[in-house]
Amino acid sequence: MANTQISSLCLAIFLLDLANGAVNWNGNNWAMKCDFNGNNLSNVKISSDKCGGKCAETSGCTHFTWTNYNGGTCWMKSGNVSPNDAFETSDSSMVCGYMETSGGGGGGGSQSGKTTRYWDCCKPSCSWNDKAAVTRPVKSCAKNGIDVLGVNEKSGCDGGPSYTCNNQIPFVGGNNVAYGFAAANIPGSNERGWCCACYELTFTSGPVNGQKMVVQVTNTGGDLGANHFDLQIPGGGVGIFNGCQSQWNAPANGWGDRYGGVSSIEGCNDLPAAIREGCKWRFVWFKNADNPTMTFRPVTCPSELTSKSGCIRTQ
Ligand SMILES: *[C@@H]1O[C@H](CO)[C@@H](O)[C@H](O)[C@H]1NC(C)=O
Numbered sequence: 001m002a003n004t005q006i007s008s009l010c011l012a013i014f015l016l017d018l019a020n021g022a023v024n025w026n027g028n029n030w031a032m033k034c035d036f037n038g039n040n041l042s043n044v045k046i047s048s049d050k051c052g053g054k055c056a057e058t059s060g061c062t063h064f065t066w067t068n069y070n071g072g073t074c075w076m077k078s079g080n081v082s083p084n085d086a087f088e089t090s091d092s093s094m095v096c097g098y099m100e101t102s103g104g105g106g107g108g109g110s111q112s113g114k115t116t117r118y119w120d121c122c123k124p125s126c127s128w129n130d131k132a133a134v135t136r137p138v139k140s141c142a143k144n145g146i147d148v149l150g151v152n153e154k155s156g157c158d159g160g161p162s163y164t165c166n167n168q169i170p171f172v173g174g175n176n177v178a179y180g181f182a183a184a185n186i187p188g189s190n191e192r193g194w195c196c197a198c199y200e201l202t203f204t205s206g207p208v209n210g211q212k213m214v215v216q217v218t219n220t221g222g223d224l225g226a227n228h229f230d231l232q233i234p235g236g237g238v239g240i241f242n243g244c245q246s247q248w249n250a251p252a253n254g255w256g257d258r259y260g261g262v263s264s265i266e267g268c269n270d271l272p273a274a275i276r277e278g279c280k281w282r283f284v285w286f287k288n289a290d291n292p293t294m295t296f297r298p299v300t301c302p303s304e305l306t307s308k309s310g311c312i313r314t315q
Pocket of ligand 1: 038
């Protein structure tokens with residue numbers, strides 16, 4: 001998980017653990033080869049990757065252990081707990097973890113959130129220097145959406161020449177997992193924590209219920225609520241700024257509605273061909289879902305995304 005962010009809270013926990021020579025949290029709020037004593041609340045037969053999410057949605061669950069008992073059991077636990085209460089086991093299949101108490105965007109467990117969509121053509125905020133510790137800021141492009149511009153070029157939404165690059169559209173990869181980019185707001189964290197971080201979203205409502213999408217965060221927005229991911233989907237609405245007017249000669253309110261965008265796959269034909277496939281994705285893989293809810297968890301960024309954004313977190 002080298003690319004996930006380490007909030008100062010998690011860093012402090014990590015250092016404490018080093019001092020104890022105990023569980024290696026690695027900047028996350030879950031770890032391998034560890035267990036918590038007692039405090040069992042309930043258990044469910046489920047795979048280890050779903051145990052943290054199950055705890056998060058179970059009332060009273062504050063921490064958990066997963067063991068391979070009975071083909072795989074998630075033991076949900078209650079009560080006040082500190083990461084230091086976890087202990088190392090010799091069983092390498094075991095997983096344990098704890099819930100962040102206050103939202104904690106830096107953690108590794110799964111949390112629930114909501115999505116919206118947009119494509120405003122503007123230079124993404126993580127395209128500026130010094131937003132986070134990264135190999136380079138997110139690529140932003142000239143009007144053609146292809147030529148990568150220098151990081152100090154002003155946004156097309158601010159009278160400058162810099163816009164969203166065409167290849168930062170959503171697409172479908174192997175195993176029917178979708179990939180894309182998003183603006184996000186995660187309480188307890190900030191751009192230093194989330195710029196270029198990747199998250200696996202599992203949609204929990206609408207026609208995409210159960211489908212997974214991995215996004216890299218390239219942007220933020222003052223209009224975003226808590227645990228809110230605004231998915232970058234061409235023709236998904238140009239929002240407040242509408243940089244698409246100066247970049248692509250889009251209508252004053254963008255393609256379709258200013259918020260929400262086009263309402264059918266045919267409407268995608270009004271978009272420039274260079275980003276049209278990203279618009280159609282919404283009506284195919286995304287099944288025209290309208291702002292579905294989801295659970296999300298930090299994941300190591302796949303090269304499918306970093307090869308497009310150019311941005312990899314270095315801590
Ligand atoms: C409580 O949870 C642990 C895992 O932490 C499990 O091994 C144990 O069997 C559980 N005990 C009971 C009584 O359910």
